[in-house]
Amino acid sequence: MTTFLGLDLAVWWFLVVGAVFTGYAVLDGFDLGAGAIHMFFKREESRRVALNAIGPVWDGNEVWLVIGGGTLFAGFPVVYGTVFSAFYVPFMLFLVALIFRAISIEFRSKEKMGWWHKMWDWSYSVASIVVALSLGVVLGNIIQGLPIGADREFHGNWLSFLNPYALLVGLTTVALFAQHGAVYLLLKTENRIFTRLTLIVRQTLRVFTGLYLLLSVATLWYVPHMLRVFLAQPWLFAVPLLTLGLVLSIGRLVRRRRYFPAFLCSGSIAAMLLLTVAAGLFPVLVRSTLNPAWSLTIYNAASSHKSLGIMLTIAAIGIPLVATYTGFVFWVFRGKVRLDDASY
Structure with a gap:
């Protein structure tokens, strides 16, 4: 088995894939969350400010x-x-929603009619919710497992995706992104919309906390294989406990007007939740509900060792470059939003 720094290449790729999807959840999560709460802003100026807060980065x-x-x-x-x-x-459905979300942002400012703005505002908000919900439903089904046969093919139908646990994960994802987006907008706004956002942060945080606790209980019932993993390695319980601590910290930080630490805590919650999933599934990537022996793992589903080694080198170069560029964009567009003629 080919190894690098004491870990075989399949494990490294598990970490790379997990890190990249975690980066997406943290970064695009606040964009989607800002869209999910967009219709809570009643004034035209407030909606424009909210759109321009994510304009340079979405x-x-x-x-x-x-x-x-x-x-x-x-x-x-x-x-x-x-x-x-x-x-x-x-x-x-996810891709259609992504497309409508993008064109809603770009098309909204092309005409001055009120009905035009309202139409694209609704499109933007609904599309953002659908994207977040779709991601959560997919994740919920991955956590539970899929009917994968010995031929490594899916033996089910798409209606089976709409099960209670997956829908609960989807709703929790929407709530998580909504509070993440609300905290981000606190960093970028001031005056009337800022006051409105302080209320929205508290409301979304309450909803997410309730759904997170409900999801934790539901996971014990619907996903017993994850519970067995955690019971076999009790130190893993530190991850969900840390997640709960981060949830409780956000409200206190917002009350103290420490908005950037609150935003870091909010993003860390998404990372911790995905880490909990990864810890509960490893080394399985897709668990087969038909026969555990047919599950797809990091070993029986991986590319050849040569391919993993070459692609790991490329990833080690490319991903830090993308991360650096992302940080540069955030640094350039830091500070409060100011509307001008070039704004959405």
């Missing part, structure tokens, strides 16, 4: 989704083929 954040798909295909092509085939309908 399309760059979506690059992480493309990288995530690329790393999954490069490292685990069997998983890529099986999952994308299984989730064909949800992914099509």
Whole structure:
């Protein structure tokens, strides 16, 4: 088995894929969250400010989704083929929503009519919610497992995706992104919309906390295999406990007007939740509900060692460059939003 720094290449690719998708959840999560709460702003100026707060970064954040798909295909092509085939309908809905979200942002300011602005405001908000919900539903089904046969093919139908646990994960994802987006907008706004956002942060945080606790209980019931993993390694319980601590910290930080630490805590929650999932599934990538022996793991679904080694070198160069560029964009466009003639 080929190794690097004491870990075999399949484990490294598991970490790379997880890190990239976590980056997408943290970065595009606040974009989607800002869209989810967009219709809570009643004034035209407030909606424009909210749009321009994400204007310089939203399309760059979506690059992480493309990288995530690329790393999954490069490292685990069997998983890529099986999952994308299984989730064909949800992914099509996801892509349509992504398209409408993008054109809503770009088209809104092209005309001055009030009905035109309202139409694209609703399109933007609904599309953002659908994207977040779709991601959560897909994640919920991955956590539970899929009916994968010995042929590594999906043996189910798309209606089975709409099960109670997956829908609960989807709603929790929407709530998580909504509070993440609200905290981000606190960093970028002032005056009337800022006052409105302080209320929205508290409301979204309450909703997310309630759904997170409900989801934690539901996971014990619907996903017993994850519980067995945590019971076998009790130190893993530190991850969900740390997540709960981060949730409780956000409200206190916002009350103290420490908005940037609150934003870091909010993003860390998304990372911790995905880390919890990864810890509960490893080394399985897609668990088969038909027969655990047919599950797709980081070993039986990985590319050849030579491919993993070459692609790991490329990833080690490319991903830090994208991360650096992302940080540069955030630095350039730091500070409060000011509307001008070039604004959305």
